[in-house]
Every structure is written in C-alpha cells, then in structure tokens.
Amino acid sequence: MKIEFIGTGNITAPENNACCLIDEHILVDCGNGIVKTLAQKGHVVNDIDTLIITHLHGDHFLDVPFLIMQRCFTGASGSLRIYCPDGTEEAVDEVMRIAYDDVDDFDEIKKGAGVDFIEIWDDVECEIEGGSLRFIEVEHGDCDDCYGFIIDINGRRAGFSGDSAYCSSIGKIVSQSDISVLDMSFTQGGRQHMGEDNILHLIDTYHKPVYATHMSTTSRKHAQTADNDLLTVTKDGQIIEV
Ligand SMILES: [Zn+2]
Ligand SMILES: [Zn+2]
Helix, strand or coil, X not given: CEEXXXXXXXXXXXXXXXXXXXXXXXXXXXXXXXXXXXXHCCCCHHHCCEEECCCCCHHHHCCHHXXXXXXXXXXXXXXXXXXXXXXXXXXXXXXXXXXXXXXCCHHHHHHHHCEEEEECCCCCEEEECCEEEEEXXXXXXXXXXXXXXXXXXXXXXXXXXXXXXXXHHHHHHHHCCCEEEEECCECCCCCCCCEHHHHHHHHHHHCCCEEEECECHHHHHHHXXXXXXXXXXXXXXXXXXX
C-alpha cells in the first residue's frame, strides 16, 4: 500500500491540514484546501472513490462540498463512498448552504457526483477493494463521534489515529497495525491531542514504526531532535510504502 502525506500540519501550522492519499484512490480526511492541493500535486481528483472522514472538525471535512462539486461539474464516473460519523451529510449540506446560499439544487449535485454517505461506529468493519477498514472510536476532548481506523490492503495494515488524545483505542490501533499514522499536535499530550511524549511511549511499548502528523511548528521542531529510529516526522508530499 502506498501512502502519500498530502498534509501534515495542524490548524496553526504552515503545512496543509492533515490528510493522506492511499493508493491514489482512498482519501483520509478532506479539510479546507485539500481538493486544490491534490490537483496541484498532479493527482486525478476524480479517481478518489473512497473518502474517510474521521470527525467533523473543519480541518478534516470543510472541503467535502468542493470534492462533491468537482466530481459533479467535471462528469466523474463511478461513485464516491464517504465513510463518516453520523451527521456528516447534514454538516456538509450546512457548509454548502452557508458557502453558496443561492444554490438550491445541492441534492442534484450530490446525485451527479455519485456520493454515498456510509455511517461508521465503534468496531464496525467495512469491506473495500482489496481489503477492509475497521473503525475504532477515539477520545478527542469534547468532540463526540471521533474515529481512528485500521486499513488492511492485501494483508498489510496501517493504523490511523485521526485526532486523538492518548487513550486505550490508540494502543489497539498501534498494536494491530504494521505502521501507524498518529496525531502529534503537541510536545506534551492533552485531552484533545497526543504529544511527542505519548508517541515515544507508544513506540517504547509496541516497537512499531510511527509516522507523526497533525503537527504544530513547535511539536514538529521538537520531535526532529528526538533521535528515535521508529519515529518519522512526516513532511507534506512524503510517500511511504507499507
Ligand atoms: Zn479535531
Ligand atoms: Zn484536526
């Protein structure tokens, strides 16, 4: 499985919002700015047929209306399956209503884009082409319905934390995956996000490679001096093979 880091920053960082593209057709989160960034990097946006929305914070879903419009207005073929928490379609509709108050046929645009919203919950497993997704609910401050997941493609497994504090779900994700992509917003973890301290503890416990993402400038700079072979401080545009 090929994972490209489209964005590795948190909302305060100059990097793009945290987002990954897997095997050119599976997108993990779609925050503000991601659709144009994908095109600028030479990806065919209409080739994305699977979108995972980990939770309903703007840096993870605000570009979904633009992905839908792109597909509809450029005649994309096939469908776009969006695996997402309960309430995502309503939130996307609301963003569209605020952004384009004069557009009253968004239902037609969604239909034209071939969009299918599929609700996720804790421990649900979904079959996808060549493998599966298993969603695991994580803790992210007061945000309800926030998910990490493990993607299995041809027997190789990558774990994603989404936005998460250090909690038992993260141990599940890391222990059951070959590599993990984890939220490292801070140097020291808190109740909304993990820190470098949590990440190094997870590496110590499970001895598995971790790719840190969703970083602030401070957490990125600090982790670059960590000198741990199993920790990669990712950069926008970085590609890994799992
Ligand atoms: Zn969040
Ligand atoms: Zn976030």
